[in-house]
Amino acid sequence: MPSTQVWAQAADAAAENIRASGSNDIIVTARRQEERLQDVPISITVFDQKQIDNRNVVSALDLAKYTPSLAANSRFGAENTTFSIRGFYQELRTTASVAVYFADVVSPRGGGSTSGGDGAGPGSFFDLQNVQVLKGPQGTLFGRNTTGGAILLVPRKPEDTFGGYVEGRVGNYGMRRVQSVVNTPIGDQARLRLGVDWQDRDGYLRNIAPTGPDRFADINYVAARASLVVDLTPDLENYTIASYTRSDNNGPIPKVTNCNTTRNGATLPTGLLSCDQFAREQGLGRYVVENTVPRPGIELDQWQIINTTTLQASDSLTIKNIASYAQLTSTSRTEAFGTRWIMPETFLGQPTGDLAGRELSFVPVMAAPGLASNDQSTFSEELQFSGSAGAGRLTWQAGAYYEKSNPLGTYGNQNPSNLSCADSDTFQCVDALGRVLGREGRQGSLSRQLTRTTFRNIGLYGQATFDVTDSISLTGGIRYTWDKTNSVARKQVIRFPAENDARIYCLNPALGPNGPVQNPDGSFDFSNSIDPAAAATACQQSIEQKSKAPTWMLGADFKPADNILLYAKYSRGYRQGSTNPFGGDGFETFGPEKVDTYEVGAKTSWSGAMPGNFNIAGYYNDFTDQQVQLGLINLQGLVAPNTAIVNAGSSRIYGVEVEAAISPFAGFDLSASYGYLNTKLKTLTPVTIPPGSLYNFVLFTSLAGEALPYSPKHQASVTASYSLPLPESVGTVTLSGTYSYRSKLITTYTSAEGTLRPLSLLDLNLNWESVAGSPIDLGVFATNVTNKYYYTHVNEQSSSGFISRYLGEPRMYGLRVRYRFD
Template sequence: MTVVMTTPAFAQEAAEASAGDIIVTARRMDERLQDVPISITVYNPEQLAARNIVNSTDLATYTPSLTVNGRYGPDKSSFAIRGFSQDLNTAPSVAVYFAEATAPRLSSNITSGNGAGVGQMMDLQNVQVLKGPQGTLFGRNTTGGAILLVPQKPTDRFEGNVEGTIGNYDQWRVQGVLNVPLSDSIRFRVAVDRNKRDGYIRNRSGVGPSTFNDIDYWAARASLVIDLTPDLENYAIFSWAKSDTNGYMGKYAYCNRGTVAGSDGNIGTALTSRAANCTELDRQTAARYGYYDVANNNQNSFVKNETWQAINTTTWRASDEITVKNIFSYGKAKESYSFNLSGDAFLLPGDTVPRSFVITNPGPDGGQGDQWTLSEELQLQGHTAGDKLVWQVGGYLEHSAPNKQQTQYTAILSNCVNQADVWAFRCSALGNISIAHNNYFYKNYGLYAQATFKLTEQFAITGGIRNTWDRVRVEADNIQVIRNAATGVLTYRCARAAQPAGGATAAVLTNGACGIGRSFQTRSSKPTWLINLDFKPDPDTLLYAKYARGYRGGSVNEANLQFEAWQPEYVDSFELGAKTSFNSGDVRGNLNFAAFLNKFKDQQVSVFIPQCLPLTNANGVPNTGGRATCTAPAPTGINGIQNVGRSELKGVEVDGSLMIGDSWRFDLGYAYLDAKVVQGGGTVTNCNNAAFNCDQASGFAKGTILPFAPKNRVTLTATYTLPLSEEVGKVSFGATFTHTDKQFSNHGNDRAFAQGAIPYNASIAPATDLLNLNFNWNSIAGSGVDLAVFATNVTGEKYWVASSNGLASSGAEWILLGAPRMYGMRVKIHFGS
C-alpha cells in the first residue's frame, strides 16, 4: 500500500478505472477527475487506512482547506471549507452526502455535524471533498462546499476481508466485508465495524468516567444491486451506526484575576464564579496536573448517538442519450448527552460538592435530538453524439421533523451530582435548572438545470441554475426553575417569553404556558447559479474560470427573545484553475492549481449580548457594572445568530504528485487563505437597552479574521516502495508531514487579551506540525494477508483545537485538546477473488 498526499493527485494511483484514472461524481455523473473544473481532494481506501482516518476530525487533519469546529468534541464536530464554518443551530456550511443522498438532519441545542458521524469511513470507494459553493447540483445549498462519501458497490465476485487493529490507549477494532453475487443479476454486500479506544483526557476527580475523548461505536451496512433489465438497475443501501462515549472535557487555560476593571469575566454574573475558578485552577496547578489531566464533577458524562438511513437509487438508461435516475432516502438520527459544557469544577463559599457553570442533561423522557429525514431527488441526464452537449435537470424534496419531544435540562451553577437530582430540582439554591423543549421542522425544495456545451474540441462552457425554497419552523417551550436560598421553595418561570397567567408556579411545566406564542418560522426562496469556461489545449491540460453564487438558508434560534430568526447568507465565488498531468518515461505526475475570491454577505454569525444590571440588586446592594437605564434586566444574555457584516475570503490551493520509477512517490498539498471581515457587524438591530447591554454585542468588527481559517496549510508525503518480487509482496514506508498555521476558533477572548486581563488568547488555536509514519506489507509472501503499522503525531506535539468561549460568562476559559501520539498495528485477511 502506498501512502500519498490527500490531494486530487492521488487519482493516478487508484485502481478505479482501467487507465489508472480516478472517477469522481462531483457533477452528479462519472467523470475523470482531471477533466472536472472543480477544486477537489480525493481519498481512496488505501489512503484512508494509511492515515488511520476514522471520523471527520481525522479527515480534516490531512486535507488542505478543510477544518473542523471541534468545540463540542469529535462526536459533534462540524466541517469548514475555505473559512465557511457552521455555528450553533445554523445549517451546515458544508453538506455531507452518502451514496448521493443527503445525510439525516439532527437539530439539538449545540452544533452537530449532520452527517459526518462515526462508522461512515468504513468500506468506501472514495471520499471527495468539493471546495466552494456547490449550489446548482446539490440540495441543501451551502456556502462552503460538499463532502461526498461513496461506498463500495456490490460486485460480481465472491470476495471479502476481515481486519483487526490494536493500538495504544487500549484500542481494538474489528472490521469485516463480505461480497456475494447471488445470481447474474443480483449482487449483495455487507460490512461491519466495531471500534473501541480509551480516551486520552484523564479525569483526576474520581467522579464519573476515568477518561474522555474516547471512541466506542458499532456500525453496519448492507447493500443490494438488482439488474431488473439490462437497462434498469436498482441499488439499495441500509446503514446503521451507534456510538456511546464519555464525551469530551475541556481543560482550564486561565482565569481573569480581576486586575483589569470592567474586562470580560470580571463584571456582571461572571463575578459569581470567577474567583472560584481561579482557586480551582491554582489547585490543579499545585497538584501537578499533566497536560491531559482534568477534573470532572458530572457523574453521568456521556454522548450517545444513533443513526440509520435507507437509500434506494433507481437508474434507467432510457436510450443511448438519456438516463433517468431517482434517489430516495429515509433516515433517523438521535442523540442524548450529558457533559460539562466548559470543563470547570469549583467550590463557592459554603460548598461541599463542586459545581459547574453549565452542565447539559437530556430530559427524563427523551434526549436532545431525535429527528427523521426524508429526501427525494429525480434526475434526468442526457448527452448528444460525441458529447457536444451534456445536460441534466432535476428536482429535489426534503422533509424533516422530530420523532418525539426533544428536551434538554441545563443545570446552571449547579452542584447536582446526578441526573435524577436535576430532574427533581434537588440542586443548590444559587443556581437554576433551565428546561428547553425544542422541536425543529424542515421543508426544502429545489429545481435545477445544468449543461455543458463544447464550443470547439478545446473550449467548453457550462451553465447551471437552481432555485431553492426553504422553510424552517421551531416550536419552543423554555422554562427556568429556581430554588429559594432561605426556604427551598421552587419558583417556575418562562425563561424567555412573557410570564404566563397564574404566576411563576409549577403549572408551567405541564400546561405549555411558556410555549404560547413561541412557535417561529422562516421562509426563503433564492436562486443560485454557475458559469464555467473550460479550455483544454491538450488532453493532459485543463484551464478553467468559474463564477458561482452560493446560498445558505435562514433559520430560527428560538431561545433568544427578540432575536429568534435570522435570514439567508450569500456568497459570490470567483475561481481560476489549472489541472495538468505529465508522463516522461520513469517520471510521472501532475500539478493542479486554483485561485479563488469569495465575497460573503449577510453572514450568519453568533452574537453574544450580555443582560444588563440595575444599579442595585433586590437587597439594595450596588451591582458592579450596573446602570440606571437597566429597568427590565433579562434573566440571561442573548447568544444567538444574527446576519451581520461582509467578508472576503481569498486564497490559492496547489497540489501535485511526482512519481519516479516504481519506488519513489512525492506528494504536495498547499492552501493559502485570507478570510477577513471587510464591513463590520458590531451593532445589532431590535436590541432592548433596558434589558441588555446592547453596546457590548460581540459582532465581528472590520478586519476580524474568520474562525477556522488558518492562513497557511501544507501537507507533504514521501513514500518508498521496496523493489521486491511478487513472491515477497509489496513493502512500502511512508511519512506525512502536515503544517497548519494558528487559527481562531472564536473571538470571545480577544478584548480581555487586548486589555491585558489574561495571559494569552486561547481563542487562537496554535500552529501545529504533525508527523505521521507508517509501514505496509501487502500480500505477505504472495498470500492474501496485509500488515500495517502506523503512528500519528509521532513527535507527541501538544496543542488545542478550540476553546469553550466561556470567559465572559464564567470568568475563566477552557481549551479542547488535540490528540496525542497514537500508534498501532493492523492485519487484514482477504478471501475470495
C-alpha cells in the first residue's frame, strides 16, 4: 500500500497536534472509512478549510497551484477544469483520469463536445472538513478512471450544537463574496446544516472589440448546500445532502502572442490577419484580448442529492448504502483561440470591396442554437459492507456499484471556422477569406455536431488488511468493472458558396448520399447538399463502445516504531474506453487504457522541543494502451480542424515526493513539500486515416521520446506561519506566506511554443482571530503578490499562422470579516 504524503499541510492547522503528540491527528477517508491520517499508508495531500480560505482557493486551478504532482487545465473555464496527477492527464473528449468525489460520490458526468462534469466547479470549496488528493491508481475502492488518482471533497457534517458564521470579503477587480453557514440540532435525533457561498468579481481581461462585454475571466456564482442527519435508531443513521450550484460568467479568452505569415515557404493568409491583430493590440496592455462571439459566456447549472444510510449491524459489521442523483447542464460560447481577424481594404494585392472591415475568427466554440454544451443526469448506487474479524486483526470491505448517466436532451456545439458571420445560429455567414482567395465556399465552413450519450458502469470490489504481527500488515484488494457507452450523433458541415447561402452536408462521407463524395484525384464533390427541412434529422449515426477490466492492489506496511511507517505496494489502474461522437469520421470510439504502478516509501513523525514529520515516497508506472489526442486537419480548408482519441501510446513514469514539517519554537511553524516527476512517452503508434475521410493530415499533440503534457518535472511549496506572542484578550494574530514553484510545463508538442515557462508565486495572509476577545475574525490576503505575468495553456496553431495563450490571474488581494455565533 502507498504511504501518506501531506504535500501542502500548512503547519497552522497541525502544529498543536504535532507539538502535543509528535503526530498529525487529522481524520481522512482515503480508504472509505474514517482513519487517522498518519495511520493510513496512502499517498495523500490534505487541506483543511482554514488552509483553503487562507490560500483563497476558489477553483480547481487554485488547488493545483499548491499541490505538487497535481496539475489542472482550465482552458474551457473554471467550471470545466480537468486534473492531472503524476502525468495522467485528461485529453479533450475522454473520461477523467482523476476522479473527483464529493461525500463519497463521484462528480456528475458531462459528456459533451467540450470538457464538462467530472470535476470540482465553483462553489465546491466552502464549508468542507477537508480536501484529500490521493496519488496513484485508486481502482479498488474508488473504481474506474482513477489511473492518476482521486480528489475527495469531504463536507462538514451537521453537528449536535447550534452555531455558524457569516463572512464577507471585498477585494480588487470589484471582488465581493459572502458566505454563511448555520448548524442546528433538531430535537435529540436530528441535526441540520445550511450553507451558501456567493462571489462576484470583474474580469482581469479587457476586451477591446465592439462585440461582447468589456471584461472576460470574471467570477459570478452561487452555491447552496443543505445537510441533514437523522438517527433513526441508535444503530441506524441517515445522512442526506442537497446541493445546488449556478455559475454564469463571460468565460476566459486567450491572447494572440505570436504570429507567422509563411510556412514551408508558402504565404499563410490567416497568418497575415493574425499579425495584423498582434500589431493592433501592441501597447494597449498585457491583459488585452479581442472577441467576435455574440453573447459569449459559460453557464453552469448543477444540483445533486446524496443519501447515505449506515447501519451498525454489530460490533464487527457495518452496512452502508450510498445513493445519488444529479443533473448537470452547461453552455459555452467562447472565443477559444482568441482570434479576431479584420479584413483589410486590400489583401494579398487584391481589393476586398464590400468585405473590408468584416470580422472573422479561427474556430469559436459555441453551443448549438437553443441547446446546451453538456446536458446530463447521473444516478449512482453503492452498497458497501465493512467489518473486522480475528479480534480486529482482519479488517475488510466489499461492495457493489452501479452508475447510469442519461442525456437530458440533445446537446452539442456548432463551430464557424474562417467565416465572417453576422449570426451563425441562423446561417448569416459569408466565406470572406474564400472569396478574396478565389475559393469561395471552400475556405470557411461551419460544423454542427449534436449528440445524446448514455453511460453505464457496474463494479464489484473487495479489499482486506491482515495484521500479521503488531507491526506488519498485508493488504489485498480487487475490483471488476463493466463499462458501456452509447452515443447517437449528428455531424454536419455547412458551407457558403455565396453570402448567407447555406449548403448543408453530412460531415461523415460514409453516412450516405448527402455526404461529400471523394473524387478519384482525392478531392471532394460537395454538390449534393441536404434539404434544409431535413437537416434536423440527417446525418445521424449510432455509436457504442464497451470495455471491462479487473483492477487490483497488493501491499505491505511495516511499523518498526509507533511513529515510523514503511510500505510497499503494487497496483493496477484502468480507465474506460468510450465513444467520441464529435471525433472525425473513422475515429468515433477508443479503447481502455491501463497502468501498473510500483511504489515504496516511508513516513515518520516526532515530538519534543521541535516536533515535526518527514515523509518520502518513490513510484514507477508502466502505462500502456494510452489514450492520446490526435489533431485532424484538411489542408485545403474544406472543414474545420477536429480531434480524435486513439490508443496509440505507451509511457513510463517515475518520481519522488517528499514532505516535511517542523515547529522550531512556539508560534512558528514551517512546512515544505517537493515533487519530482519524470515522464516519457516511449512509443507512439502511427495512425492511418480511413479511406474517404474529409481529413488528410494528422498531428499528435504528444511526441514519442519526450515528456508527457501537463507533467512538470519539479514542483515545490513552502509555507511559513508565525503567531505573535500576544495576550489571549487581544486574540490570535498570525502572519503566513506560501511560496510555490513549478518547472516548465508542456501543453502540446506541435511546436516548442507549446511549453509554459517555469513559474513561482508568492501568497501572503494576515489573520486576526477573536479580535479583542470577540467572535469576530479579520483577515487580509493577497495572491500572486509579485504580480507575475504568466500563462496557463497554449493553443499552438502555427500551421494557421498564430499562437494564443490563456493568461493567469494577476495580483489579487482583499479583506475578509467573519462573525461567529453559537
